[in-house]
Amino acid sequence: xxxxxxxxxxxxxxxxxxxxxxxxxxxxxxxxxxxxxxxxxxxxxxxxxxxxxxxxxxxxxxxxxxxxxxxxxxxxxxxxxxxxxxxxxxxxxxxxxxxxxxxxxxxxxxxxxxxxxxxxxxxxxxxxxxxxxxxxxxxxxxxxxxxxxxxxxxxxxxxxxxxxxxxxxxxxxxxxxxxxxxxxxxxxxxxxxxxxxxxxxxxxxxxxxxxxxxxxxxxxxxxxxxxxxxxxxxxxxxxxxxxxxxxxxxxxxxxxxxxxxxxxxxxxxxxxxxxxxxxxxxxxxxxxxxxxxxxxxxxxxxxxxxxxxxxxxxxxxxxxxxxxxxxxxxxxxxxxxxxxxxxxxxxxxxxxxxxxxxxxxxxxxxxxxxxxxxxxxxxxxxxxxx
Ligand SMILES: Cc1cc2nc3c(=O)[nH]c(=O)nc-3n(C[C@H](O)[C@H](O)[C@H](O)COP(=O)(O)OP(=O)(O)OC[C@H]3O[C@@H](n4cnc5c(N)ncnc54)[C@H](O)[C@@H]3O)c2cc1C
Numbered sequence: 001x002x003x004x005x006x007x008x009x010x011x012x013x014x015x016x017x018x019x020x021x022x023x024x025x026x027x028x029x030x031x032x033x034x035x036x037x038x039x040x041x042x043x044x045x046x047x048x049x050x051x052x053x054x055x056x057x058x059x060x061x062x063x064x065x066x067x068x069x070x071x072x073x074x075x076x077x078x079x080x081x082x083x084x085x086x087x088x089x090x091x092x093x094x095x096x097x098x099x100x101x102x103x104x105x106x107x108x109x110x111x112x113x114x115x116x117x118x119x120x121x122x123x124x125x126x127x128x129x130x131x132x133x134x135x136x137x138x139x140x141x142x143x144x145x146x147x148x149x150x151x152x153x154x155x156x157x158x159x160x161x162x163x164x165x166x167x168x169x170x171x172x173x174x175x176x177x178x179x180x181x182x183x184x185x186x187x188x189x190x191x192x193x194x195x196x197x198x199x200x201x202x203x204x205x206x207x208x209x210x211x212x213x214x215x216x217x218x219x220x221x222x223x224x225x226x227x228x229x230x231x232x233x234x235x236x237x238x239x240x241x242x243x244x245x246x247x248x249x250x251x252x253x254x255x256x257x258x259x260x261x262x263x264x265x266x267x268x269x270x271x272x273x274x275x276x277x278x279x280x281x282x283x284x285x286x287x288x289x290x291x292x293x294x295x296x297x298x299x300x301x302x303x304x305x306x307x308x309x310x311x312x313x314x315x316x317x318x319x320x321x322x323x324x325x326x327x328x329x330x331x332x333x334x335x336x337x338x339x340x341x342x343x344x345x346x347x348x349x350x351x352x353x354x355x356x357x358x359x360x361x362x363x364x365x366x367x368x369x370x371x372x373x374x375x376x377x378x379x380x381x382x383x384x385x386x
Pocket of ligand 1: 125126127130131132133154156159201204360362366370
């Protein structure tokens with residue numbers, strides 16, 4: 001696509017996102033958080049605008065969006081309602097894994113339904129045995145003729161029970177280690193999916209995370225790609241899209257805290273000395289620091305996105321961005337509390353929700369500790385085997 005066309009397509013899509021944000025996300029963000037309720041109306045509205053198919057190719061009925069457009073959309077969603085943004089990111093991550101098998105009739109049919117907004121997807125990968133290394137499953141499938149028998153417990157699944165499609169993983173039937181894994185697509189109506197109780201997380205409370213047991217037989221058409229290709233799928237599809245999505249989500253949270261803090265500082269007036277909070281030099285410095293942190297993290301993400309669009313996946317920068325974005329969200333949470341005081345501490349202000357939301361990214365695999373270790377290994381020429 002030419003630059004001008006790309007620019008036009010970006011602004012058209014962002015206009016659609018703005019409409020959904022204004023009509024649906026902003027008015028009810030507090031409600032989803034307080035009631036720990038799934039933001040289904042928001043997802044329906046995104047589906048109606050075609051945005052559930054943003055990253056699905058046009059030939060499958062999607063918008064054929066670029067990583068840059070995806071990043072911009074997620075930042076906007078997260079600024080308004082981070083729970084909705086997480087559900088959207090997990091849906092898009094599931095789509096990115098499925099795209100690896102887009103030549104397979106069953107998978108392309110499911111992708112087509114997702115593009116039309118008729119099916120919401122998610123990823124059900126994490127297991128107790130490998131925790132935040134969710135890309136290294138310990139459960140193993142058995143082969144029965146051409147089909148698979150799977151019995152696995154997934155510890156945390158966003159949109160659990162709400163999504164229509166679950167992309168899950170296990171070790172391949174012949175695997176000697178977790179690197180040889182399989183990804184599968186399982187529709188909600190498939191027998192053998194049982195939900196555990198809701199996982200009452202600190203933040204992102206509208207994402208309906210729950211444990212899930214998957215104990216069933218799967219037809220060979222539900223396998224994405226070939227047996228044992230799981231790690232290749234992680235490296236080529238899930239890693240870049242997952243890192244962009246979760247980083248954009250955290251940058252959105254950081255920007256939301258920044259904007260709310262600036263607005264508060266400008267308004268806060270001290271009658272006893274007849275001045276505004278914004279006139280204190282130390283407050284000006286903190287606000288300056290908040291701006292620098294947000295800008296640096298977003299610029300780093302933009303650089304990765306640009307390289308990806310030029311088909312130059314830079315592994316270290318791709319690993320770095322999630323660390324930087326999660327740090328940005330948590331630093332902004334601390335600084336926001338510092339400049340907004342009791343206003344930020346109270347559930348009456350959105351900052352209190354953003355502070356809780358800012359913690360999730362660092363708990364989600366691959367965690368910043370795991371990413372830093374991998375970056376260190378690459379820099380030091382040490383094998384990256386985990
Ligand atoms: C809001 C939210 C939504 C989620 N949604 C999904 C979903 O949709 N699908 C899904 O599959 N999973 C999901 N998860 C799960 C997530 O991706 C992780 O797998 C899970 O949070 C890991 O939790 P754990 O307690 O098992 O971590 P553990 O593996 O027990 O890790 C505990 C701590 O040890 C640290 N650690 C681990 N290795 C090292 C090391 N080498 N050096 C230093 N420190 C280390 C980690 O950084 C972490 O802080 C979600 C999690 C959250 C918080």
